[in-house]
Amino acid sequence: MASTEIQFKSLTPILRIFDVKKAKEFYLDYLEFTLDWQQGDEDSPIYMQVSQGGCILHLSEHHGDCCPGAALNIEVQGIEALHAKLLAKNYKYFRPGLETTPWNTREISVIDGFGNKLNMFERLT
Template identity: 30%
Template sequence: MSAVPVLRVSDVDRALAWWARLGFVEEFRHRFEGTEPRYVGIVRDGCRIHLSEHEGDAYGHGLVYLWVPDVDRVAADFGVPVDDMPWARDCEVTDPDGNRIRVATAHD
């Protein structure tokens, strides 16, 4: 079993560039017709997230908890501090549409 979060974005191209900073690449793209909103799947190491321009998808801002091998690299790239939590070292970044992404590396 797996789950795929769907995040609402206003501009897929801008969102793709932002998510690329976290190592995600486009897996697929769907559009019903030429001017309809776009729906895109992104993937990194088997982790999938869907980004949707459809106004009826994913109301409000989402929150995704993302496990990575090196949270310090991500935090340095985004210029945010890393917090030491009992379960992991983590940081939080926000995409251009207000979706929050908590990025973490488990303690050894």
């Protein structure tokens, strides 16, 4: 019997949303993710994929998919430029800080309108 190596390939978190317009304002306009695809319509819950570089997120209005209030750690390159870009947008719901942590990272944390927290970090060398 041949041995099969098991490899985990990628992770795509599902985040609960309740308002597609508000989700698009946050993820597409504020964070500048791209809408890759969307399923559903005004008579059914929406499920969509957004991405930015190698980061892929699924956003769902479906009740059984997940609970609001998730927290994600997203590694980024260029954290200071990202911070400056987010502050320049003057987004009325969030003005994140840039923190240097004791574990040797720089971090920005933002929370979408549904309680999901995105911790974006860059490792310091």
